[in-house]
Amino acid sequence: MNVDFVLQLLLNGLILGLIYALVAMGLSLIFGVLEIVNFAHGEFYMLAAMGCYFLTAGAGFGYWGAVVAVTAVSVCVGFVLYEVLLRRLGGRDFERSILLTLGLSMVLQNGALYLWTATPRMTTTQYTYESVVLGPVQAPLVRILAVVLAVISFVSLYLVLHHTRVGKAMRGVAQNRDAALMVGIDPRVVSRLAVAVGVGLSGVAGAALAPVYSVHPLMGFAFLFKAFAIVIIGGLGNVAGAAIAAVALGILESLASGFFSLVVVDGLAFVLMILVLLVRPHGLFGGGVRV
């Protein structure tokens, strides 16, 4: 077995893991703050990736223009999603929230299929044929940029959650809703922001991924269940836990893909999830409290 090959697998795993992390952290954030499982989350990731394709292929956008536009639109979509659909749901409407977001997911997914068919598409940008040499490994620039985008997003999210008032309020609502009301935090303001940030993160994920892998209307739904597994492994509502679990899973999957068939690789997340649920029901890093 050769070292370059393993290093290549590790880099691919890292990228995959970071993309998982972006989607899973948004899912976890929304669950932590609103107590809502957003089944439509994968579709926003898909729409962002498709958006990135059409902006570069059809509208003449460059790499950075597409990334910024897709992310900004995703944040706005999050605001609208909260105001139009999620605002009226409380923690007690759990079943209703599942049906609502699952329904939305179906509408978006089938709408996308109707408009664009299931054909996979490759996004090309000015960076598509450039690569970077990192020690023994040569890596395509778009892959490195995906890592950079993910890291920028993590650092920004961390800074917002830990060093701004509204970010601390978000963690506060996730940790204890009654205490949030006690100190005068408006749960609606915080929830709206959490959904905007969560959908924004899946936007970044779609935009970072599109130039690396092919995109198609069904990519979101399959991805979502993997993201659920990651959120459960990391601890429900635990954003940092989700990030760590995501990166670990991405690397494991990539290494496994070097030696096993795709079916085994895709099952890995769920096998791990079941094991974690049996051994540590609140996830590897504990639930809820540590957003």
Next chain:
Amino acid sequence: MAMAEPPILELKRLSAGYLDEPIVRAIDLTVPRRTITTLIGPNGAGKSTLMRAIYGLIRRFDGAIVFDGEDISDAKPIERLRRGIGFVPQGRCNFPGMSVRENLELGGYTLSRGEARAAIERVLALFPVLRQRFDVLAGNLSGGEQQILEMAMVMEAAPKLLLLDEPSLGLSPINQEQVFETIRTIRDGGVTVMVVEQNAYGALAISDTAVVLELGAKRLEGPARSIATDPRVRATYLGGSTEDVAEPGA
């Protein structure tokens, strides 16, 4: 002069509850300023429900709430907090995964940055034990310390009326004593306090007025001392014994 001030809180035939029916019904109550009022009654009588209604967390069916001379019957909780009602709910109510510092920062959420900083200094002077535990996660504090932290968080907004729902629940006798002492200090600072207590002796000992709630309705109301010695109350809520009456003071 002080006589001309309206009472801090007036409930006028207030009915409130959760779903289709009111739980507390037609409550009339006048709370004078700078007093301590204890609410006692059996489990499920509606004590917590009444407190939530005063803070605006649940549905009001009928009647009115007048605070500081103004009708606030339809105000949201945050609006009531801004006007000067602070509410510390029953059970643990803080941010367990954050340090005492961060909890106190969020306690000042409705204030400007500068005001919040001053408010934290003020409550640290009032509750010095929190200063020693400043960087400890709230979830790792003792029950008594958490209760004090929660009171401190709400006191940052400088409420005129402080509602405390079972602040001594689950605490050791020493911590209970500490909580009652703190409530008295808060009152001496000019705040009106309304407290629900299962440790009725401890609460009555520091209270001016007592209200007995039963099945969602007001049963009795009077000076704390006379309620504490009322034979009906004694038999029902105070264990019927005369031996373990906590003497006021200490």
